[in-house]
Amino acid sequence: MELLPQRLSPLVVLLLATPLFVGAPSLADDATSSLHPVVLVPGNTCAQLDARLTDEYEPPTPGCGMPKQGRGWFRLWDNFTALQEDPALLPCHADQLRLVYDPVAGDYRNMPGVKTRVVSFGSTRSFRFDDPARKNVCMEGLVDALEGVGYREGANLFGAPYDFRHAPAAPGMASKVFSDFSSSFKLLVERASERSGNKPVILVTHSMGGLFTMVFLDRTHLAWRRRFVKHLVMLCLGAGGSPLNMWPLAFNAASPPSSLPGTVLTYGNRSFASMFSLLPSPKVYGDAPLVITGAKNYSASNMAEYLAAVGLSEEQVALYRTRALPVTLDIRAPLVPMTSINGVGVPTIDKLVFWDGNFSAKPQLVNGDGDGQINLQTVLALESLIRAHPDQGYFKSILIPNTTHKGMISDEFALKRVVSEILEQIKPPHDTGTLIN
Template structure:
């Protein structure tokens, strides 16, 4: 082991007793403000059931037989690693069941006909995570354990707000039934969490996409309600303008991952939610080809070049972009925690213009997913807003997008921020 590696081991080993000690010091948990957690993309579990209206697609013949033949009642659709391991032929079937359909008449998204879905265990943290050991720490499991170590208890002062990650907010006046229902459920959960804890206000803690959803929720809630019910908003691994790596739309589907199927993930209302924002990335080239460079302002044209239909591109412009450009201060006390110092795609080079191929990636700084430009923009778009009088941005070096909620040192920092929010007057 070289000297640098030895030093790292010593630093981590030395910090661990302090981390454990800090958890023990809060074990009593008396007077803690309730916490509501919103997890990141694909971290909420979904159940499904089939009705007589369901007809298997030609691309998913396994939906017409096998393990789903004659299936009645609810079953776990996402994430069901165990079932897909036992019967890999179900992967394209589950990809089909997860797909959304856009109804131009209603102006909204819904499930494939004959498929009903529901979020598992809303109000608790039991609906987070996965039964896949390989992705065990990518959601909020370790954060839940750390919060329990300082006195938080599931169902008493610790709550979870899982959501259907396929749906996204729409601009005011546009239909978004499922997302609107989630916002109503979240508002009621926060009010009940407060009432259950002596009418104390709530600390919202989010990760990744959960932060974008919470920001929309807060900005669409009356200011008087926010100031009454939200003590602090801790937004983790969420930039102000998305990430360049999400501009990669090519690639072959994974034999074990339903979300890797293009016709599935492209159908989601969230497919474009975290694409680079023109407000943050400006006219800098993000995708480079021999014939043309594409900036954040050129994303509609880039989507067309990647095979998206005119209707899909129009939905990006009228629904997604409107929300992206209106990312703003929530006007409640707020702490942003982000990782930096990790190689992060800054430019994608498809020199021959073949967007189905793997690009040459030019890396910059960030957390591996969110670029540092998006992270630093939080200071100008939120911190400098006159409506935002209490704002802190913490950057944790050499920490990835997921590391902010799974690395021991980052977890310690995050839990300390929750405890500090508790102490604030």
């Protein structure tokens, strides 16, 4: 169905059609010879990190440091198999993943004596896991789907994993890890283009990878974007964060969860620079109550009060105000052709209720619409933001019913829709609109 011109289209256009790609393999066959290179940028926690311990490291217990100090690199994250074999390693890995803020350097760094590196930057290999339970968590399903239509690792398919503990900082503030990622990402895009006959690149992001990419694009020269970026396909991200991300910060640090993923997303998350990156934006949520207690309500507008109430230090609250919030408030249209694809129709947290003010207890949840993590409200805010920019050009928003945040990169129908949009970019641009499939 042809999209309506933007000036005539309603907010939502209902598209009644059979699933794409069903009975139509010729689309992939025709596209293979003219594929544009694709660089995938995964979501939060979807990088693998190696670590190396030096003599400077002071472990929380002797068993955490002595076996590995001075013995080279080991897998710090995703080392689920090792943790299953020896649960006693949980506090060790949690400690070694923590970040500290260096006020002299004005930046975050690892714990003293812990060196880290991202595994397999430039490749999609780090999106794959030996554990079958992890197969659909990151972008492995999307890699398989792209390879099914002619993409090949290292030839025209690449990956840009990043250290998810760090995040972009406000302009003028130090963020060495994000700056290093941006430099490597820029070079990767240029080399991907060169390997594909100088074709511009299609960037495909999921979740927090979209935030990293939006900030990266905003901080590159427009001429570079127009030369090297053919299209941005952003999955599962709006423009205003999510109340869901207020929940992990409420956990009592004295009682961390009993698994490494739980620890990273709760107790460990308090030390990460990225812990503030997807908190609700005052521009989107305003004064609407997001956390409700018997004594006081907290909104995006008084987020600093909430962070103090759940036990974050004055320094951490100040870092939210000065480093993260300005980035949240300054998300801009990428000024490259863009398609935003999000799931809807899934209960998604809108409000957290702690009646007795005990933030360590499990809250009552008030749900709205979204993909289970990203609220529809923030998706619509992204649409408004991008459509309002006079220089944005092509933009399309697609809403896929009953599709979860993880399902966008694992469910068969959603994957077909995403791959179809990627292949669509070999054709001339057309009118914009908003679709529900």
